[in-house]
Amino acid sequence: MSRTSFILCELRVALPATLQAVEEFSVEFQRRSRALLDKANCFAAELLVREALTNAVLHGSHGDPGKQVRCSLRLKGRCLLIAVEDQGAGFDWRAAWNRKAEFPDDSGRGIEILRKYADRVRFNQRGNVVAMIKRI
Amino acid sequence: MLVVTREDNKTVVRPSVENIVAAILPEMRTKLRALVEEGVRDLEFDLAGVNMVDSSGIGLIVSAYNSLRKVGGRMTVTHVSPELLELFQSMRMHQHFNITGN
Numbered sequence: 335m336s337r338t339s340f341i342l343c344e345l346r347v348a349l350p351a352t353l354q355a356v357e358e359f360s361v362e363f364q365r366r367s368r369a370l371l372d373k374a375n376c377f378a379a380e381l382l383v384r385e386a387l388t389n390a391v392l393h394g395s396h397g398d399p400g401k402q403v404r405c406s407l408r409l410k411g412r413c414l415l416i417a418v419e420d421q422g423a424g425f426d427w428r429a430a431w432n433r434k435a436e437f438p439d440d441s442g443r444g445i446e447i448l449r450k451y452a453d454r455v456r457f458n459q460r461g462n463v464v465a466m467i468k469r470i
Numbered sequence: 471m472l473v474v475t476r477e478d479n480k481t482v483v484r485p486s487v488e489n490i491v492a493a494i495l496p497e498m499r500t501k502l503r504a505l506v507e508e509g510v511r512d513l514e515f516d517l518a519g520v521n522m523v524d525s526s527g528i529g530l531i532v533s534a535y536n537s538l539r540k541v542g543g544r545m546t547v548t549h550v551s552p553e554l555l556e557l558f559q560s561m562r563m564h565q566h567f568n569i570t571g572n
Binding site for chain 2: 353354356357360361364373374377378380381384385388391392435436437438439440441442443444446447450
């Protein structure tokens with residue numbers, strides 16, 4: 335017998351590569367997710383979305399507002415799928431994957447947050463697309 | 471963006487925003503630096519109204535701690551939500567300064 339997971343919510347957006355656009359989208363995501371997820375999952379999902387989008391703006395697009403960042407979100411069954419793509423050259427995610435910022439470093443915690451809060455994280459070969467699964 | 475009050479010998483800063491994230495960082499960073507330059511040495515970061523802190527926001531808090539430490543000061547982070555407490559602990563922040571929940 336097959337088991338079907340229904341798509342409960344799906345959203346695709348293209349944002350200008352600015353932190354202001356990330357903030358506006360994240361606040362809207364927060365508002366929508368509160369209706370669907372419990373508090374802990376809401377926090378985790380929003381944090382993952384924010385980190386991926388902020389990386390795409392600051393590192394992938396170097397803050398160039400002429401560039402776009404695409405984000406797709408899909409809540410299917412008990413899984414939230416998050417994908418973020420930027421128009422940059424990508425980065426060496428293999429080198430960054432195990433990075434762990436220690437004091438007094440005041441940066442470099444983004445990847446560690448993805449590792450902690452997502453159940454699965456995948457980058458494309460080039461490193462300009464990240465796809466994550468968060469079980470809720 | 472930051473409400474600053476003096477309580478005894480301590481300076482308490484309370485963000486007037488719910489999210490300490492990349493988009494609002496420059497203004498907040500400037501304000502915190504100015505406090506240390508003015509001579510603040512005992513700082514409480516009261517996060518009672520804060521729902522979200524991203525990696526940039528964590529960087530801001532660590533940077534404030536670093537500035538205070540250089541001049542022999544101290545910092546505490548208070549009224550942290552359970553979700554933020556878990557995040558801060560997983561980033562090992564509690565090993566360097568006192569963090570208390572709400």
